[in-house]
Amino acid sequence: MHALEIKNVFKSYGTFRALNDISFNVEKGDFVGLLGVNGAGKTSLISSIAGINSFNGTIKVMGHDVISDVVQAKYNLGIVPQELAFDPFLTVYQTLKFQSGLYGVTNNKDWIDEVVERVYLKDKINSNTRSLSGGMKRRLMVAQALVHKPPLIILDEPTAGVDVEIRKSLWEFITELHNKGHTILLTTHYLEEVEKLCNKIIMIDKGNIIAKSTKAELVSQSSSLPTTVQIETSNGEFSHELEGKIILREGNLFTLKLDNSDELLPILNLLKIANVKINDIKINHPSLEDIFINYLHR
Amino acid sequence: MQPFIQLTKKEIYRFMSIWIQTIVGPVTTAILYQLIFGSQLSKLPTGIAGVSYATYLIPGLIMMQVLLNSFGNGSSSLIQSKYTGNIIFVLMAPISPFLIYCAYLVSSIVRGIIVGFAVFVGIYWFGGCVPKSITSLLFFLIFGSSIAAGLGLIAGIISEKFDQLSGFQSFIIVPLIYLAGIFFNPHNFSGFWQHVAYLNPFLYIIDGFRYGFIAHSSANIEFGAIFVFCLAIVINYIGYMLIKKGIKIKH
Numbered sequence: 001m002h003a004l005e006i007k008n009v010f011k012s013y014g015t016f017r018a019l020n021d022i023s024f025n026v027e028k029g030d031f032v033g034l035l036g037v038n039g040a041g042k043t044s045l046i047s048s049i050a051g052i053n054s055f056n057g058t059i060k061v062m063g064h065d066v067i068s069d070v071v072q073a074k075y076n077l078g079i080v081p082q083e084l085a086f087d088p089f090l091t092v093y094q095t096l097k098f099q100s101g102l103y104g105v106t107n108n109k110d111w112i113d114e115v116v117e118r119v120y121l122k123d124k125i126n127s128n129t130r131s132l133s134g135g136m137k138r139r140l141m142v143a144q145a146l147v148h149k150p151p152l153i154i155l156d157e158p159t160a161g162v163d164v165e166i167r168k169s170l171w172e173f174i175t176e177l178h179n180k181g182h183t184i185l186l187t188t189h190y191l192e193e194v195e196k197l198c199n200k201i202i203m204i205d206k207g208n209i210i211a212k213s214t215k216a217e218l219v220s221q222s223s224s225l226p227t228t229v230q231i232e233t234s235n236g237e238f239s240h241e242l243e244g245k246i247i248l249r250e251g252n253l254f255t256l257k258l259d260n261s262d263e264l265l266p267i268l269n270l271l272k273i274a275n276v277k278i279n280d281i282k283i284n285h286p287s288l289e290d291i292f293i294n295y296l297h298r
Numbered sequence: 299m300q301p302f303i304q305l306t307k308k309e310i311y312r313f314m315s316i317w318i319q320t321i322v323g324p325v326t327t328a329i330l331y332q333l334i335f336g337s338q339l340s341k342l343p344t345g346i347a348g349v350s351y352a353t354y355l356i357p358g359l360i361m362m363q364v365l366l367n368s369f370g371n372g373s374s375s376l377i378q379s380k381y382t383g384n385i386i387f388v389l390m391a392p393i394s395p396f397l398i399y400c401a402y403l404v405s406s407i408v409r410g411i412i413v414g415f416a417v418f419v420g421i422y423w424f425g426g427c428v429p430k431s432i433t434s435l436l437f438f439l440i441f442g443s444s445i446a447a448g449l450g451l452i453a454g455i456i457s458e459k460f461d462q463l464s465g466f467q468s469f470i471i472v473p474l475i476y477l478a479g480i481f482f483n484p485h486n487f488s489g490f491w492q493h494v495a496y497l498n499p500f501l502y503i504i505d506g507f508r509y510g511f512i513a514h515s516s517a518n519i520e521f522g523a524i525f526v527f528c529l530a531i532v533i534n535y536i537g538y539m540l541i542k543k544g545i546k547i548k549h
Contacts, residue, residue, distance in 0.1 A: 013549065052389045052548050074392035081390075085383030089312045101304025102391035144387065 001063040003028045003152050003183040004049070009057035011044050011207075018044040019055065020207040026185055026200075028151070031178050033194035033215075034187045035292055036204040042187045043082050045204070046156050050079050062151055075103065078150035080141050080158045082187075086129040092116065092140055093125045096147050103148035115143045118173040120166050135162045142170065146177070153177065154185045159193070171197060195288040203295050211295045218291055225286040225294055227258045231271070232280040239274035242267060252279070261285070301393035302401050309405030313371055320371075324363040324413045325420040331359055332421045335481060345483045346514050352425035357508035358480030360417045361442060365475050365500065368410035368443040369450035369467065372402050376454030377463055385547065395542040399451070403534060406447030407440065414439060427511050435510025437523060441530045442503035446471075448533035455540045455547065478504045485516045502526050 004026035011019035018041050026032050036042045047053035051066050051074060059066045064073035087095055096112045116122050119139040124132060132140065142158050155174070159167045167190075175197065178184050188194060194201065201218055203211040211218065228247070236252045245267070248255035258264060264283065271278060286294075313320045336352040344354040379385035388398060422428075429435050449471065457463040478500035487495055495501060502522040509515040515522065541547070 047549065050386075050390045052386060052544075054544070054548065071392040071394065074390065077390075079390055081383075081386050083383050083386070085386050087308075087384040087387075088378070088382055089315055090308075098304060098308050099387060099391075101307075102301045102387065102393060104300040104392070106300070 001028075002026060002060070003030065003062060004185065005058070005060040005063075006045075006049075007058040009045070009048060009055055009059060011041075011048060011053060011055040018207050019048070022057075022204070022207070022209060024202055024209065024212050026152075026183060028183050029178075029181060030200055031184045031198045032186065032200045032202060033198035034185060034202050034204065035191070035194060036187070037296070040204045041207040042204060043156060044207075046079065046081075046154055046187070049077070049154065050081070075148070076151050077154065078145035078148065078152070079154045080138075080145045080156060082156040082160075084134060084137050084141070086132070086137050086140065088128070088130045091126050091128055092121055092132070095129055095140060096143055099144045100147045105148045108147065111149070112143075112147060115146050119143045119170065135166070138162055139166070139170070150182070152183045152185070156187050157189065158186070159188060159190065191288045191292065201288075203292060205296055218288075219285075221291075224260050225290055227261045227264075227286060228255055228284045229258060229264060229267070230255050230280075230282040230284070231278060234277040234279050237274070237276050239270045239276060241270050241274075299397075301391055302397040305388060305393065305398065305401035306404050309371075309375060309401060310408055312375060313405070313409050320367065320409065321413060321416050324367055325416045328359045328363055328417040329420050332356070332424045336424050339481075343486075345486050346512065349512050349514065350425060353427050353512065354425075354483070354508070355481065356418075356421055356425050356427040357511040358504055359421060360414050361438075361504045361507045362475055362480050363417045364410040364414040364439065364443050365446040365503065366472070367413040368406045368446040369453075369471055371406040371409040372447045372450030373454035373457070373463055373467070374450075375402065375405075376451060377457055377460060380454075380547065381460075389544075389547065395544075396538060399534075399538045399541045402451055403444065403447050403537075406450060407443045410443030410447065411439060414443075429511055430513040431510045433510075434506060434519070434523075438503055438506035438510065438526060441526045442507060444530045445499075445503065445526065445533050448530065448537045451537045452533070452540060455537070455545060458546060474498055474500050477501075479508075479516060480504060483516055499525070499529055 002025040007023050009019050009022040022045060034042055044053060048055040049059055049061065049066060051070055061073040062076040064076065066073045090098060093112070100106065100108050100112065116125055119142050121136060121139055121143065124136060129137065129140065138158065138161055145153060159170060162170065171193065174184060186194065186198065198215060200214050202209060230253060232253045238254055242256065245256040246254055247257045256267065332355060336355050339351050342351045344351055453463055453466045457466065478498050479495065484492060484495035484501060496517060502517060502525050505515050505517050506519060506522045506526060509519050
């Protein structure tokens with residue numbers, strides 16, 4: 001059984017096709033990054049999983065169909081929606097208590113206290129949600145998705161508007177949940193977060209999947225992407241044969257563009273032959289961002 | 299059932315947390331109506347032997363506030379939830395559309411009943427109006443408020459903006475309620491206007507509820523009971539279908 005099974009999912013708004021035959025599986029224990037530019041279809045897909053979008057195709061959460069077995073599917077799912085939403089009549093604690101009740105969970109004060117502490121809202125626990133800042137409201141939404149300890153957690157841009165320090169702590173908490181066996185699907189604009197956290201990556205564009213594989217596979221494919229290397233020499237000398245590769249020179253520091261990382265060894269050989277003394281070398285491998293942009297342009 | 303109970307409790311908490319607006323306000327309005335109309339029109343014949351105008355007015359004013367508040371609860375709760383986006387938490391929760399609808403409906407009826415009781419306590423001493431048929435009173439109270447609550451939920455679902463909801467309330471609901479025989483006995487009208495008055499569905503709710511107090515109705519009470527019951531079923535079925543299909547709520 002997959003934690004999430006998405007099979008031939010189509011979604012249209014009038015004549016606009018937001019999702020075009022999307023199929024992929026998320027296995028239990030995966031930490032999956034769902035990447036796409038604005039309007040790519042990420043939120044349409046998440047709304048379909050959440051049961052707040054109509055769609056054609058099949059979606060199953062922990063083996064439960066989100067249409068025919070909707071109640072069981074929802075018990076297994078915790079979603080942080082992208083749009084900021086809050087109940088202006090409730091405090092932080094009441095919001096989480098009510099949210100627990102919606103999932104049939106009672107007597108979970110200890111867990112609510114722990115979640116509130118981990119999302120840094122402890123001092124706001126009795127404050128009305130109206131008084132929270134945007135980042136705090138976002139963190140409350142993260143807490144809401146976790147009150148019933150769902151096996152599958154979907155986070156749609158959970159750290160938008162959250163400051164750097166708290167974002168880091170939030171990811172530590174999510175990683176901890178992942179280590180405890182929760183399956184996580186994440187969309188974010190911070191690609192470094194995906195690079196650091198996720199073991200699988202799915203890229204979608206204009207409603208189509210353009211890449212899906214493990215992070216390791218994606219990175220290994222990226223050896224064909226341009227790499228830059230910064231070489232600092234001791235006296236500013238350099239090999240004449242490499243002039244064409246230099247894209248920037250700042251004093252003794254030379255930045256070279258390589259078509260791929262395999263070119264590095266011959267370059268070092270040429271520098272040795274030219275008797276250039278190297279002080280420092282820094283290789284800039286293609287980032288996930290470079291890989292992502294490369295896929296978008298295919 | 300736990301999700302249903304939680305949603306109902308939260309909805310009741312919502313209107314109780316603003317009790318000055320939702321409970322005290324309607325009682326004050328009813329007292330003012332009773333003071334002004336009850337005293338100024340005290341000599342007006344009701345057409346019913348032994349029933350003064352002040353006594354005639356009391357059940358009408360109670361039901362007026364029951365209907366307005368049942369309508370207002372469902373409509374304002376839904377449109378606020380749509381506006382602040384928090385309806386998404388209910389839509390994502392493991393609760394069926396039927397139970398979502400029931401939770402909003404029950405809480406709206408509860409608000410109607412609480413307001414109705416508070417208004418009764420506030421104005422009964424103006425005319426010494428003591429209930430004569432508890433069955434009739436409760437029947438029209440519950441089914442009458444469920445009609446208004448259902449209409450409120452429908453208005454809350456289909457309205458995209460507050461002014462659309464306000465228009466629905468100001469131009470349809472309020473005129474129908476005010477012209478439903480709260481302040482006058484439609485039986486005293488003659489010919490054409492009497493027929494027009496009896497076309498108003500809210501008239502049968504107020505007439506039946508008043509029957510519970512004074513044991514006298516302007517229209518046939520059995521017909522009124524059947525009509526109100528059927529209308530409550532139809533209105534709330536429509537409301538439920540709108541929630542189930544996610545009209546103006548889901549995409």
